[in-house]
Every structure is written in C-alpha cells, then in structure tokens.
Amino acid sequence: MHGLRRLPPAAGAAAMIAINRAALRPPLMLLLLAAVVLPVAASVVGLVSGDSGAGWALAGAVVSVVGVLGVTGAGNVPLNERLDASPDPADEWARFVPRWLAHNHVRTAAGALASVLLVVGLA
Known part of the structure; x- marks a missing residue:
C-alpha cells in the first residue's frame, strides 16, 4: 500500500482494482479460510x-x-467493491486508502493476536 499511495491517484486506484480482481483466486481464498477454520477446529x-x-x-x-474474517468481509471487501464500482476511482482513492489501511491494520493485529493465543493454548 505504501507504494500504491505514492502513485498518482488514478494509477493507485487502477492498480488496487487490478490487485483485488486478481486476488480472488483459490490460493488466497484457501489461506483466508484456513486462517479461520484451523483455529476454530x-x-x-x-x-x-x-x-x-x-x-x-x-x-x-x-x-x-x-x-x-469479519473485518475482511465487513470492511475491506466493501471498500474494494466501492472503489471498483466508482465512476471516478481516482476521486474515491483519497477516501479509500486511509479506511482500507485502518481495516488492514486491524486484520494484521488480529491475526497476530490469534496466533499468540493459539500458541499459548498449545503450550
């Protein structure tokens, strides 16, 4: 995201849209599912x-x-979809980036905390 923020808004938005479209493939979906199913199991x-x-x-x-999973589904995915559907993605980009990053930081912290809790449970 740091690199995308350094691009002009139209290029950053276009790159993010392309990344999001390319990401919706089995490898990412499998990893996202595993990040939830394995701790539950x-x-x-x-x-x-x-x-x-x-x-x-x-x-x-x-x-x-x-x-x-919750933050991804309720936060990042709707932002991605809004950016993709925007008639002017470059204009939407300025609103998109700080909100998407905030959600992504929560996801990252939650994943790290979940890992620590699971490790403590194993110990």
Missing part, C-alpha cells in the same frame, strides 16, 4: 478433549473469526 478439538489450553484456543478462534 483447534478450539473444538481442545474443548471436546478437555485440553487445558482449549480456552486460549477458543479465544484465538474468536479473534480470528471476528478480526480477520
């Missing part, structure tokens, strides 16, 4: 088996579902 297995770290795993799963 780990917490279910831990809860069913009575593992002492199951609470930590459940917390990691909740953070992953809400902070990664």
Whole structure:
C-alpha cells in the first residue's frame, strides 16, 4: 500500500482494482479460510478433549473469526467493491486508502493476536 499511495491517484486506484480482481483466486481464498477454520477446529478439538489450553484456543478462534474474517468481509471487501464500482476511482482513492489501511491494520493485529493465543493454548 505504501507504494500504491505514492502513485498518482488514478494509477493507485487502477492498480488496487487490478490487485483485488486478481486476488480472488483459490490460493488466497484457501489461506483466508484456513486462517479461520484451523483455529476454530483447534478450539473444538481442545474443548471436546478437555485440553487445558482449549480456552486460549477458543479465544484465538474468536479473534480470528471476528478480526480477520469479519473485518475482511465487513470492511475491506466493501471498500474494494466501492472503489471498483466508482465512476471516478481516482476521486474515491483519497477516501479509500486511509479506511482500507485502518481495516488492514486491524486484520494484521488480529491475526497476530490469534496466533499468540493459539500458541499459548498449545503450550
């Protein structure tokens, strides 16, 4: 995003639209799904088996579902779609970048926190 912000608005918007269109492929969808399904599965297995770290795993799963999947679906994706559908993407770009980055920072922090919680659950 730092590189895209350095481009003129029309070029930055066009590049982001192209990235978003190209990203909707199985590899990204698989990784996004795994980032949610694996923590949920780990917490279910831990809860069913009575593992002492199951609470930590459940917390990691909740953070992953809400902070990664939820923010992506409720924040970044609508912004991407609005940019793509805009009659003037260059004009939309100035509003897009700070909001998209804020959501992306939340997703990144949530993914890191979920990972820490899952590791603590395993330890």
